[in-house]
Each structure stands twice: as structure tokens, then as C-alpha cells.
Amino acid sequence: MSEERAQISPDPVGLWGQWYEANSKAWSSMLGGDAETLMDPFGLYRQWSGSLQEEARKPPGGAPSADEFWGQWIEATTDVGRRYAEYVSLLLGFTPLWAQMAQEFPQQMFDGGKVPTDPLDFYTRLYNATNGPLSKMIREILQNETFLADARRFSENRASLETVLGDASERYFGDNLRLSTRSDNTRVARLVVGLEDKLDRLEEAFEEFEYGYAKPATYETVSALEDRIGSLEKKLDDNRSDLGRVEEKLDRLFAALDTASNGDARTAGDAGEKGEG
Amino acid sequence: MVERIAAPADGENLFDKYAKGARILVEGAKTSTGQTPKEIVWSKNKAKLYHYEPGRDKKHPVPILFIYALLNRAYCLDLMPGNSFIEFLVNEGFDVYLLDWGIPGPEDDDISFEDLVLDYMPRAVKKVLRNSHQEELTLFGYCQGGCKSLMYASLFPEGLKNLILLATPVDCSPEHTKLYGLWFDEKNHDPNVIVNSYGSLPADFAYAGTAMLNPVTNYVGSYMMMWDLILHDKPMNNWMAMNKWANDPIPMPGGAYKQWVEDFYQHNRLAKGEIRLRGRRVDLSNIKMPFLNIAGKKDHLVFLPQAEAAMHLVGSEDKDFLVLDAGHVGLLTGRGAKKSLWPKVKDWLEPRSN
Numbered sequence: 001m002s003e004e005r006a007q008i009s010p011d012p013v014g015l016w017g018q019w020y021e022a023n024s025k026a027w028s029s030m031l032g033g034d035a036e037t038l039m040d041p042f043g044l045y046r047q048w049s050g051s052l053q054e055e056a057r058k059p060p061g062g063a064p065s066a067d068e069f070w071g072q073w074i075e076a077t078t079d080v081g082r083r084y085a086e087y088v089s090l091l092l093g094f095t096p097l098w099a100q101m102a103q104e105f106p107q108q109m110f111d112g113g114k115v116p117t118d119p120l121d122f123y124t125r126l127y128n129a130t131n132g133p134l135s136k137m138i139r140e141i142l143q144n145e146t147f148l149a150d151a152r153r154f155s156e157n158r159a160s161l162e163t164v165l166g167d168a169s170e171r172y173f174g175d176n177l178r179l180s181t182r183s184d185n186t187r188v189a190r191l192v193v194g195l196e197d198k199l200d201r202l203e204e205a206f207e208e209f210e211y212g213y214a215k216p217a218t219y220e221t222v223s224a225l226e227d228r229i230g231s232l233e234k235k236l237d238d239n240r241s242d243l244g245r246v247e248e249k250l251d252r253l254f255a256a257l258d259t260a261s262n263g264d265a266r267t268a269g270d271a272g273e274k275g276e277g
Numbered sequence: 278m279v280e281r282i283a284a285p286a287d288g289e290n291l292f293d294k295y296a297k298g299a300r301i302l303v304e305g306a307k308t309s310t311g312q313t314p315k316e317i318v319w320s321k322n323k324a325k326l327y328h329y330e331p332g333r334d335k336k337h338p339v340p341i342l343f344i345y346a347l348l349n350r351a352y353c354l355d356l357m358p359g360n361s362f363i364e365f366l367v368n369e370g371f372d373v374y375l376l377d378w379g380i381p382g383p384e385d386d387d388i389s390f391e392d393l394v395l396d397y398m399p400r401a402v403k404k405v406l407r408n409s410h411q412e413e414l415t416l417f418g419y420c421q422g423g424c425k426s427l428m429y430a431s432l433f434p435e436g437l438k439n440l441i442l443l444a445t446p447v448d449c450s451p452e453h454t455k456l457y458g459l460w461f462d463e464k465n466h467d468p469n470v471i472v473n474s475y476g477s478l479p480a481d482f483a484y485a486g487t488a489m490l491n492p493v494t495n496y497v498g499s500y501m502m503m504w505d506l507i508l509h510d511k512p513m514n515n516w517m518a519m520n521k522w523a524n525d526p527i528p529m530p531g532g533a534y535k536q537w538v539e540d541f542y543q544h545n546r547l548a549k550g551e552i553r554l555r556g557r558r559v560d561l562s563n564i565k566m567p568f569l570n571i572a573g574k575k576d577h578l579v580f581l582p583q584a585e586a587a588m589h590l591v592g593s594e595d596k597d598f599l600v601l602d603a604g605h606v607g608l609l610t611g612r613g614a615k616k617s618l619w620p621k622v623k624d625w626l627e628p629r630s631n
Contacts, residue, residue, distance in 0.1 A: 123501070127497060127501050131498065135491070135493045138493065139456070142456060143456060143459060148460070152464075152466065159473070159474035159475070160474070163473070185383075186384045189382060189384035193384055193385070197322070200321050200400070207403075211407060
């Protein structure tokens with residue numbers, strides 16, 4: 001806001017804005033703090049004021065003109081009138097049923113020559129007189145296009161209201177009061193359901209084993225496997241002893257070869273010594 | 278038409294009777310239901326698999342697995358002693374199981390038909406087969422449970438010996454669904470509005486949706502009958518049990534509700550063979566096991582052509598269509614059911630359950 005004295009706005013929204021700003025300044029200076037860091041006591045009102053001002057600042061094209069407004073009003077009024085006329089015509093269509101009820105009613109009520117004194121007897125007679133035609137009427141209404149359109153509108157409005165109330169409750173109890181809300185409980189319950197599902201899958205996997213779908217290892221199969229491993233080990237032992245024997249033979253052969261080669265060398269040395277001599 | 282009620286002369290007695298009626302009106306009908314002895318064989322989330330009278334000798338080894346709808350309580354199948362379809366079958370020597378979906382909470386809002394048919398039902402079927410030491414069972418679906426049974430049978434025909442459907446809406450084209458179809462029409466109802474706001478279909482909505490199909494009878498006629506029974510000292514057990522069940526709806530998970538309205542009613546995908554569960558197409562011609570389809574002439578929820586459509590779509594050679602002179606619930610319980618449905622199902626099942 002400028003330092004100059006602001007002109008008083010004729011617009012109530014502008015007036016409210018000016019009042020708000022003046023108050024903010026007064027609070028700030030009184031508390032001696034920086035207006036930016038102080039808690040804003042009028043934050044909520046500022047938002048409201050801001051949104052109203054934004055609406056007011058909209059270009060003239062954004063808001064409906066008088067003609068458009070008039071057109072919309074006419075349209076809405078005509079629609080209500082049309083629906084009303086449809087309902088009236090629907091009810092008028094029930095004239096034969098009303099007549100049937102009017103005919104049936106005295107027959108039921110004065111059957112036996114006297115009016116029932118017991119209230120239940122009275123209501124039974126009333127029910128018997130009106131049940132058939134009323135059922136027909138209600139069925140007709142429930143099938144009526146206008147009624148169905150209104151019912152849809154009503155259910156949509158109710159659902160919207162439910163959503164708004166639900167969201168507001170969540171915010172108030174959850175965010176402001178820090179209480180556990182329906183959505184929190186639902187989240188926890190979902191975790192429990194998920195955990196239970198995992199357990200169920202585990203149980204199923206165990207059952208697959210138990211009931212033979214996965215062909216589990218039985219005592220017999222393990223014993224057979226042990227026998228086979230045993231025979232393999234035996235064969236390996238046999239092979240090892242054969243290899244030992246081969247190794248022994250090879251050792252002997254190498255020894256013999258060594259002996260033979262040493263003997264040849266000695267013989268050759270003796271012969272050389274003799275030649276030199 | 279309700280019988281005329283003449284007040285008894287005894288004033289004190291009359292006061293007691295009025296008090297009794299008033300109490301029912303205020304508190305609702307309170308009576309014990311679902312009393313056939315049973316044990317829980319398996320449970321997952323809210324769903325429970327019950328086995329009825331497990332210790333009893335079974336004349337017919339092939340077990341029966343009942344699949345119920347999501348909208349009402351499953352104790353309708355076991356209403357009360359002497360008026361219980363399950364009790365009747367158990368007494369006839371059948372091995373009976375029931376998959377009760379339970380009451381969903383907000384954490385179950387996303388549960389869909391995929392979850393029910395591909396996750397819950399295969400586990401339940403396996404459990405029944407293991408528990409009964411059998412290789413095949415009879416799948417029995419009632420109302421919406423019949424649709425789930427059909428989808429399951431088309432995807433997993435192995436392990437199923439027989440399939441029975443009771444009051445099952447298969448063809449939901451507008452010309453067959455009358456008032457219900459009109460309400461569910463795209464221009465009159467958008468399930469997303471309900472699902473986005475409430476998460477699931479609230480129980481009150483579910484109740485009103487059914488009761489408004491016949492409002493005078495449901496909201497007034499039923500209580501006129503109550504006064505008649507009270508004031509004439511007639512037995513009230515059956516009325517109490519039925520009234521308790523009718524006024525005891527449960528919410529339907531939002532995911533399943535959305536599919537129920539859009540896929541089944543608005544687009545009639547089951548009859549058209551266009552339902553896909555996690556990419557797997559539900560083709561009803563895959564169903565080859567013996568098939569019994571039962572419908573009620575006076576059913577104001579599922580009309581005859583809706584149920585009859587299954588006869589043309591299912592691929593079974595051994596198939597029967599049974600039309601009974603009863604309404605949606607009257608098919609299952611009450612004097613009429615004892616004389617018609619119960620013995621007929623028994624006669625059909627006996628030769629196919631050994």
C-alpha cells in the first residue's frame with residue numbers, strides 16, 4: 001500500500017481489504033516485529049478477501065452479461081416449470097387408480113356394516129383398499145424419465161455432500177486434532193489384509209507340498225538317493241585303489257628306469273676310464 | 278391382501294401383543310439364524326468357508342459348494358431349523374460347504390470380481406476338495422453368486438462335477454431387466470459417483486435399491502403381515518427370520534459394484550462373452566459339466582429370460598432349466614421351496630453326486 005492516504009473504496013471488498021491492511025499494520029507495529037515473520041491473525045480472511053477481489057477483478061467477459069444471466073434464469077425457470085408440469089401430468093394419469101382406490105375404500109371400511117373400531121383393523125382395511133393401486137402408481141413414478149433424472153441429480157448431490165463432509169472431517173480430525181481417522185484405520189487394515197494374503201499364499205505353498213502337487217522328497221526317494229551316492233562313492237573308492245595300484249606300478253617302473261639309466265652311465269664311465277688308461 | 282385383523286377381547290393380552298409388535302418395529306426382528314452346525318475350514322480376509330455338520334456320514338461323496346452374492350447375508354441359505362436349504366441337503370446325506378464373503382470394510386473397497394473369481398474361489402474349491410478327499414465338487418451359485426460361479430466354471434472347469442445356478446442374471450440386456458435395468462441405465466446411474474464418494478455401495482442403498490422394486494409390499498405389507506401373525510397367535514419364527522434377513526443388508530465393495538453395474542447391466546458383457554478377468558476371457562461355452570439352471574416365475578429381481586440365457590450360452594450337453602412358481606427369495610425358503618426347489622435339487626443331484 002502506498003504511503004499516501006488511500007482513497008476509501010466504494011467497493012465493499014476493497015473496503016474490507018483496506019481495513020485488513022490497516023489492521024495488519026497496526027498489529028505488526030504494536031508487537032514490534034517484522035510483518036513478514038509474524039503469525040498472520042487475518043490469514044483466513046485475507047484468503048477470502050483475495051478470492052473475492054479476484055472475482056471482482058475478472059474482465060467483464062468472464063461474468064455473464066445481463067442478457068446471458070436473464071437467459072439462464074429463464075432456462076432454469078422453464079426447466080423447473082417443465083418438470084413440474086410433467087409431474088402433474090403423471091399424477092393426472094393416475095386418475096383411474098385414484099378412482100379405483102376411492103371405490104375400494106368404502107367397500108373395505110364398511111364391510112360388515114360397521115366402521116372398524118380397532119386401529120389395526122382400520123389400517124388393514126386401508127392397506128387392502130390402497131395396496132394395489134398405490135403399488136402401480138409408485139411403479140409408474142419410479143419408471144418415469146423425469147423422476148429418474150431428478151433421482152440421479154439428488155443422488156449425485158448427496159454423494160458430493162458426502163465427499164465434502166468426509167474430506168472436511170478428515171482434515172479437521174486428522175490434520176488439526178491429530179486423531180486417527182477412517183483413512184488411517186483403512187490404511188492399517190489394508191496392511192493387515194495384505195499380510196494375511198501373504199500368509200495364505202505361504203499356506204497354499206505348503207499345502208502344495210503336502211498334497212503332492214509339488215512332488216516332495218519322501219523317505220524312500222531320499223534312501224534311494226543315498227544308495228546311489230553310496231554306490232558312487234564305492235566306485236570312486238575302487239577307482240582310487242586301482243589308481244593306487246597303477247601309481248605303484250608307475251613308481252616301480254620309474255625306479256627301474258632310474259636303475260637302468262644309472263647302470264648304463266656307470267658302464268659307460270668305466271669304459272672311458274679304460275680307454276684313457 | 279392381508280387377512281382382517283380383529284382385536285382379541287382380552288385387554289391385557291392385547292396390550293402385550295401391541296407391545297410385542299411395537300418392539301419389533303423399533304428394534305427390528307431378532308431371532309437366531311444360520312443354526313446348522315458348521316466349522317470354518319478356511320478364511321481369507323472377511324471370507325469364510327463353512328463346512329456343515331462335518332462329523333456326519335455322507336451318503337453322497339461329491340461335495341456341494343455354495344457361492345453367495347455380495348449384497349446380502351449368506352444365512353439366507355441356512356435361515357432357521359426347519360426352514361433351511363442347507364439343513365435339508367445335509368439331512369439328505371450331502372456334504373455341504375458355503376463360501377460366505379463376509380461384511381466388507383473400507384479396506385475392501387477395491388475388491389473386484391477378478392479378486393473373487395481368480396483368488397478366493399480357486400482356493401475355496403481346493404480346500405473343499407482336500408477336506409472332503411474328493412477330486413470333483415458341485416458348484417452351486419445363487420443370484421450374483423451364480424454369475425461368479427459361471428465365470429469360475431468357464432475358467433477352471435477341472436474339478437467341477439456339476440454346476441447349479443439359482444436365480445442368476447446372465448443376460449442383462451434392457452428388454453429383460455425392466456425396472457432394475459432402467460435404474461442401472463447409463464443415463465440414470467453412474468456407479469463412479471457412488472464409488473468415488475462412499476468407496477463402496479452403502480448397505481442402506483443396497484437395501485433401498487431392492488425394496489423400492491416393490492415398495493408398498495416391502496415397507497408396509499410385510500408389517501401388516503406381522504400384526505396379523507401377532508394378533509392371531511400364529512407362529513412368527515419364519516417371518517422373524519425372513520424380516521431379519523431382508524433388513525440386514527451389507528455394503529458391496531466399490532470395485533465389484535462398479536463392474537456389476539457397468540459390465541453386467543450397462544454393457545451386458547457376460548452374455549456377450551466380453552468379460553475379461555485379468556486378461557482371461559470368460560467364455561461360457563467352455564462349461565461342459567452337467568448343468569442345472571433354476572429360475573422363479575415371480576422373481577422381480579432376476580427375470581426368466583435373464584436366467585434362461587445361460588441355457589444357450591453354456592456348452593454342457595446334460596443341462597436342465599427348471600422354472601418354479603416363486604419369487605427371488607421364495608425360491609429358496611418357505612413352504613413353497615420345501616415342496617418344489619429342495620426336492621427337485623435333491624433328485625437332480627443324487628445320481629450326479631456319486
